[in-house]
Amino acid sequence: MEMSDTNFVFHAIGVVRSPHTDPSRTPIQPVFARGVRGTVILDLDYMEGLADLDGFSHIYLLYVFDRAEETLLTVKPFLDDAARGIFATRSPLRPNKIGISLVRLVSIEENVLTVEDVDILDGTPLLDIKPYVARFETREDVRSGWQDKVSDDAAYQRGRRGFRRGRDPEGEDDN
């Protein structure tokens, strides 16, 4: 079955606001953006769908990499110097520019979610919110391919990509 001619239309249901306005200085993953706060502004039409979400400590945000224009099948990831297949990376330059970030949910006020560990560019269109359910998500015996060869220190240095919390009065957070 060849499905590459099948298109699907999705729509933004809100927007992510964050202190990240410069793509080249935006951490590549939530773990490299510890403590960085942002907000998710859900369109009011969908507010009813937020019921019961406040009991979850972590949520997945699904969004559009709307500033990634190029599509590549191999890329040099930020954490490595070798080219890797795009599906073995989390690079935005993928065929369908959908990003996933696992962030900490701090609070919900009406249609506005305050979240932490935000690695998402300001103004990013939101597609979905899903709860992180420990029972569903936990895996043992995980092998992470080329990522396993990158040391934690190197990953931290390269993953932050020069991000400094200079605009944050709490200053640098090196936890």
Next chain:
Amino acid sequence: MEMSDTNFVFHAIGVVRSPHTDPSRTPIQPVFARGVRGTVILDLDYMEGLADLDGFSHIYLLYVFDRAEETLLTVKPFLDDAARGIFATRSPLRPNKIGISLVRLVSIEENVLTVEDVDILDGTPLLDIKPYVARFETREDVRSGWQDKVSDDAAYQRGRRGFRRGRDPEGEDDN
């Protein structure tokens, strides 16, 4: 910023094949489909993007809930008897019908991935493959809201939704 008028077009890059042909008997999550094998057939145009993926033990599949026609803002999840906000559930009946499953990668042969723990309906359009990276995905101190009140036994019984591996010569797998 109101973004609900902004549409994004994505395209299928392949298809998921699985033994699940009856939505009412399909496990609701990979953890309730342990050992169930399926295949991901990537369109040949994208095969180059699979390089280096074989080093990863687990991958996320992103796909379209193409048989979910209704959209609801509150639903009764399979694991519960109370109605919950759609964003506090993993129900397919969400505003943007994008599903995520974390599956075990068994092998890759050219453009065909063999995967395990498949909770995805046969013929589902694939949108993306992302590596599961232990460093990025692991969280501590997780609270899972209403899910924490569902016992593991009840979750297992209800989450499998009557699925039995009758067509699988290995028979029932109750691990």
